[in-house]
Amino acid sequence: MVKDVLLQVKNLHTVFHTEDGTVEAIGGVDFEVRQGETLGIVGESGCGKSVTSLSIMRLLPKGIGEVPQGEVIYKGKNLLKLSEREMRKIRGKEIAMIFQEPMTALNPVYTVGEQLAEMVELHLGMSKKEAYDYAIKMFEKVGIPMPEKRIYEYPHELSGGLRQRAMIAMMMSCNPNLLIADEPTTALDVTIQAQVLDLMRELLKEYNSSLIMITHDLGVIAEMADRVAVMYAGRIVEYADVVPLFKKPSHPYTVGLMRSIPRPDVEVDRLDSIKGVVPDLFHMPKGCRFSNRCPYAIDKCFEEEPPLVEVEPGHYTRCWRYQEMEELSKHWESGEEVGKTSK
Amino acid sequence: MISFIIRRLLLLPVTLLGLTFLIFFFTSFLSPYQLLSAYVQDPRQLQGANVEKLIEKYGLKKNFMVKYGNWLEKIVRGNFGWSLSLNEPVIKVIGQRFPATLELTIYAIVPVIWIGIWLGVVAAVHHNGVIDQILRVVALLGYSIPAFVLGLLILFIFYGVLGWLPPGRLDQWAQMIVYSKNFHQYTGMITIDALLNGNIPVFLDALKHLIAPILTLSYLSWAGLLRITRSSMLEALGQDYIRTARAKGLSERVVVNKHARRNALIPATTVAGMMFIGMLGGVIITETIFNYPGIGSFSAQAAEQFDYSGVLGVAVIYGLVTIIGNLIVDITYALIDPRVRLG
Ligand SMILES: Nc1ncnc2c1ncn2[C@@H]1O[C@H](COP(=O)(O)OP(=O)(O)OP(=O)(O)O)[C@@H](O)[C@H]1O
Ligand code: SF4
Ligand SMILES: [Mg+2]
Numbered sequence: 001m002v003k004d005v006l007l008q009v010k011n012l013h014t015v016f017h018t019e020d021g022t023v024e025a026i027g028g029v030d031f032e033v034r035q036g037e038t039l040g041i042v043g044e045s046g047c048g049k050s051v052t053s054l055s056i057m058r059l060l061p062k063g064i065g066e067v068p069q070g071e072v073i074y075k076g077k078n079l080l081k082l083s084e085r086e087m088r089k090i091r092g093k094e095i096a097m098i099f100q101e102p103m104t105a106l107n108p109v110y111t112v113g114e115q116l117a118e119m120v121e122l123h124l125g126m127s128k129k130e131a132y133d134y135a136i137k138m139f140e141k142v143g144i145p146m147p148e149k150r151i152y153e154y155p156h157e158l159s160g161g162l163r164q165r166a167m168i169a170m171m172m173s174c175n176p177n178l179l180i181a182d183e184p185t186t187a188l189d190v191t192i193q194a195q196v197l198d199l200m201r202e203l204l205k206e207y208n209s210s211l212i213m214i215t216h217d218l219g220v221i222a223e224m225a226d227r228v229a230v231m232y233a234g235r236i237v238e239y240a241d242v243v244p245l246f247k248k249p250s251h252p253y254t255v256g257l258m259r260s261i262p263r264p265d266v267e268v269d270r271l272d273s274i275k276g277v278v279p280d281l282f283h284m285p286k287g288c289r290f291s292n293r294c295p296y297a298i299d300k301c302f303e304e305e306p307p308l309v310e311v312e313p314g315h316y317t318r319c320w321r322y323q324e325m326e327e328l329s330k331h332w333e334s335g336e337e338v339g340k341t342s343k
Numbered sequence: 344m345i346s347f348i349i350r351r352l353l354l355l356p357v358t359l360l361g362l363t364f365l366i367f368f369f370t371s372f373l374s375p376y377q378l379l380s381a382y383v384q385d386p387r388q389l390q391g392a393n394v395e396k397l398i399e400k401y402g403l404k405k406n407f408m409v410k411y412g413n414w415l416e417k418i419v420r421g422n423f424g425w426s427l428s429l430n431e432p433v434i435k436v437i438g439q440r441f442p443a444t445l446e447l448t449i450y451a452i453v454p455v456i457w458i459g460i461w462l463g464v465v466a467a468v469h470h471n472g473v474i475d476q477i478l479r480v481v482a483l484l485g486y487s488i489p490a491f492v493l494g495l496l497i498l499f500i501f502y503g504v505l506g507w508l509p510p511g512r513l514d515q516w517a518q519m520i521v522y523s524k525n526f527h528q529y530t531g532m533i534t535i536d537a538l539l540n541g542n543i544p545v546f547l548d549a550l551k552h553l554i555a556p557i558l559t560l561s562y563l564s565w566a567g568l569l570r571i572t573r574s575s576m577l578e579a580l581g582q583d584y585i586r587t588a589r590a591k592g593l594s595e596r597v598v599v600n601k602h603a604r605r606n607a608l609i610p611a612t613t614v615a616g617m618m619f620i621g622m623l624g625g626v627i628i629t630e631t632i633f634n635y636p637g638i639g640s641f642s643a644q645a646a647e648q649f650d651y652s653g654v655l656g657v658a659v660i661y662g663l664v665t666i667i668g669n670l671i672v673d674i675t676y677a678l679i680d681p682r683v684r685l686g
Binding site for chain 1: 582583584586587588589590591592593594597601602605606609679680681682
């Protein structure tokens with residue numbers, strides 16, 4: 001049974017007007033999120049994951065970030081066309097967002113309970129008293145010990161893990177249909193990370209909410225996602241269900257990411273598996289955006305950008321050489337020779 | 344919070360002791376002969392007199408700690424000595440003039456804090472807008488005119504040319520009323536006393552005399568407070584927790600006035616406190632220009648005429664006010680910022 005589509009992002013473009021001119025951070029991104037499912041967005045730092053989520057929420061810095069093109073269809077409505085007032089009713093209530101750094105994402109001068117309470121007062125019309133009682137319940141639900149005491153504490157009095165739990169309690173408090181979590185566990189210890197992910201999975205199941213899980217960690221994707229969008233330099237380069245993606249990655253960038261997952265059985269130098277960094281927005285390569293780092297690049301790659309094509313039903317990739325990928329991916333290190341010979 | 348205040352209050356006597364010691368210490372730089380001149384009203388008195396005997400009589404050659412002990416014992420009992428410049432006990436001078444200065448400073452600082460902060464917030468929210476530009480120019484103008492120049496200009500134009508804002512504290516007729524039997528001096532602050540006595544004409548007369556000194560005393564401060572509020576507000580608005588607040592669906596009004604402003608007030612409080620203390624210095628110039636009978640004009644006069652006990656008395660009062668001012672700032676600080684309460 002195919003579930004209902006909850007959110008559909010079509011041809012999303014985001015630009016920033018900076019002092020040095022206008023740059024395009026997101027250049028035409030398409031994906032959809034179904035009811036109750038988790039979409040993972042994965043990619044290195046600077047590839048546009050946060051900008052994508054902020055564009056959906058319409059929280060780009062005012063006067064600097066702008067979405068000149070594209071649609072964000074949520075339950076049949078284009079969010080980009082809503083008035084600011086209508087959009088405010090969506091934020092927090094229908095679509096909630098969890099940020100990476102739980103220290104800076106919570107206001108240091110208000111208690112965590114107050115920060116949760118003000119939200120349910122607004123969206124659920126509770127009184128102050130009801131809201132605080134509700135805050136205790138939510139804190140209990142996310143596993144914060146002594147919630148009736150903790151709600152009166154300030155962010156700096158909680159540990160990183162508890163802060164992120166408080167953040168999750170806050171963002172789940174209005175029972176949103178969609179949660180966008182922007183690297184929610186990156187700032188946490190590994191053991192705490194696993195606990196927080198478990199908690200999120202439980203809550204999503206209980207509320208039947210959808211999730212967009214943003215991360216640079218394919219391990220998190222493997223654990224959480226139903227469907228995955230791999231982003232690189234403001235583009236989606238591969239888009240597939242999680243099992244086919246891991247089984248048969250069809251883009252060199254995905255292959256590179258997978259090689260950089262530390263595994264006990266294989267010895268790899270993490271930093272070395274994809275050489276270089278994401279090009280900055282002012283110096284994008286002309287053809288394929290990955291061409292300056294891709295071990296399989298051929299002449300065509302430097303001339304023309306590949307389109308996103310469907311390699312198998314529901315599995316898309318953006319690479320000229322996707323058909324050879326299964327063979328090529330066996331020779332990552334010697335990729336360049338493979339590239340030359342097979343021209 | 345309560346324990347924070349108690350801790351601070353317990354420190355108060357220690358600080359005061361240090362303060363008096365420091366003040367008295369400065370007099371030890373003077374030789375007994377110089378000190379003696381403070382006790383002599385007319386050089387002719389010295390003709391034929393035994394200088395050494397006089398020094399002995401006034402105890403000017405004794406050990407510093409003994410002199411300090413004697414002096415401290417006296418001021419604790421409220422005996423600040425005899426003011427040579429006004430020919431009255433210093434404590435009486437202070438009793439009369441302190442309320443006048445307090446009245447002036449309160450009127451100067453309270454609007455500054457309200458208007459300065461409010462304008463700073465407006466400038467930050469509409470940053471680089473028309474209001475922001477105008478405020479920036481005005482604030483710059485404020486910085487480029489020294490207080491005494493502005494004071495003299497106001498005196499010249501509004502008194503010399505237009506005759507609207509007379510110097511002094513009250514007109515002759517109002518003075519007669521204020522010092523008459525049936526006018527109760529509750530606080531020594533004439534505007535307040537006049538209202539308590541239900542005497543509107545006196546109130547208006549006192550206000551008329553206050554306008555020019557208030558302007559002179561406060562104009563530098565509000566430009567400063569506006570600037571610091573604007574920049575700290577801009578900084579606060581760029582923080583992650585502001586993005587969180589917006590993601591919760593809060594209205595822009597709540598985001599600005601609750602989440603950003605409270606954080607921006609932290610640096611603004613420090614500056615406001617420094618301003619208050621700076622005003623104590625400004626009071627000397629302002630009161631002298633407008634011939635306003637307060638502590639400031641007295642201190643100038645006392646210093647000029649080598650009124651040794653007068654200067655010491657004023658120094659103690661200034662120190663006391665500074666310490667109390669700092670205490671108020673610290674408490675306000677702790678009220679706004681929960682992180683301070685720990686220390
Ligand atoms: N306010 C801004 N002004 C100009 N450029 C910006 C702004 N915000 C983001 N960008 C640019 O947009 C691109 C994508 O940034 P984004 O924050 O989405 O990356 P990310 O994938 O979330 O990375 P990370 O893993 O580090 O969070 C980057 O090149 C960044 O420089
Ligand atoms: S198009 Fe060429 S450069 Fe780009 S990923 Fe494919 S092989 Fe590499
Ligand atoms: Mg990011």
